[in-house]
Amino acid sequence: MSDHIRRNTQHVSCQNQLKFKYVLTDSWFCSNENMRYIKHNCYKNFVMACKSNRLISLSEGDKRHKISQRVDTLEFQKGQSVKVWIAGVDFALLLSKEVFKNRDGSTGELYLLCSDLDCSDELIQAIYQKRWNVEVFHKSLKSNAGITRSSVHAIRTHRNHQFLSIYSAFKLETLSLKLNLGKFGFKAKLYMKTLKTAFTELQSLKAVSA
Structure with a gap:
């Protein structure tokens, strides 16, 4: 910044x-x-x-x-x-x-x-x-919510991306506290769940087309 x-x-x-x-x-x-x-x-x-x-x-x-x-x-x-x-x-x-x-x-x-x-x-x-908690939040914004990975150029679209990234980071924080999991551990668990769902769906599609 x-x-x-x-x-x-x-x-x-x-x-x-x-x-x-x-x-x-x-x-x-x-x-x-x-x-x-x-x-x-x-x-x-x-x-x-x-x-x-x-x-x-x-x-x-x-x-x-x-x-x-x-x-x-x-x-x-x-x-x-x-x-x-x-x-x-x-x-x-x-x-x-x-x-x-x-x-x-x-x-x-x-x-x-x-x-x-x-x-x-x-x-x-x-x-x-107290600043350390801000650093941890910024790390989560970049690593978990992808706030820096925006390819848009319009100001309005960029602002929307920034807002949704911040909202996602807060949502992730809330869920990780409820589940008593670290933010990065929760993200990994969610990611694996998504991959398993996608793999199951792929296997179903293969069975139909066979």
């Missing part, structure tokens, strides 16, 4: 008075333009993952004098976020660091920028964790 489409989505969400407090993004969308747009145009706060080489200043004076450092060189106290400034952004931010273990046992680090200066470090990380 491009920055333009993302900002347009945020604008429509605000225009439709959709109730939300924070915009969550990965580091791909952690741009100064997006930060300013969310804060000044949507009047909302955000929590964004940022890259470890992002340059930050530790005071407004340092920012004015272009004194900055990479976020991965900053020392953090456990459970505390740091107030920082970024060139090109006209408001202060909170920088939070999360340390986690990967499946292979290695250690990873996640840096988060938050525009809500009243947030605690724990709350910043808790808010950002």
Whole structure:
């Protein structure tokens, strides 16, 4: 999703008075333009993952004098976020660091920028964790509902495809919860059932034509 489409989505969400407090993004969308747009145009706060080489200043004076450092060189106290400034952004931010273990046992680090200066470090990380459910839903949209596999060109037809894909993903979610099956497991079971039905029908047609 491009920055333009993302900002347009945020604008429509605000225009439709959709109730939300924070915009969550990965580091791909952690741009100064997006930060300013969310804060000044949507009047909302955000929590964004940022890259470890992002340059930050530790005071407004340092920012004015272009004194900055990479976020991965900053020392953090456990459970505390740091107030920082970024060139090109006209408001202060909170920088939070999360340390986690990967499946292979290695250690990873996640840096988060938050525009809500009243947030605690724990709350910043808790808010950002909610984004994972959105990622899972997007994966289901692409893998199970085929939202990206549209060959149409007309805007109206494309919108219909988008809507029906989202509706299908929600329907799949509802059914998988009722049957206590994972979405991908439910899809596989449904697919096998369809193949068996088609094979039975084929055998019937062969018997008739024999």
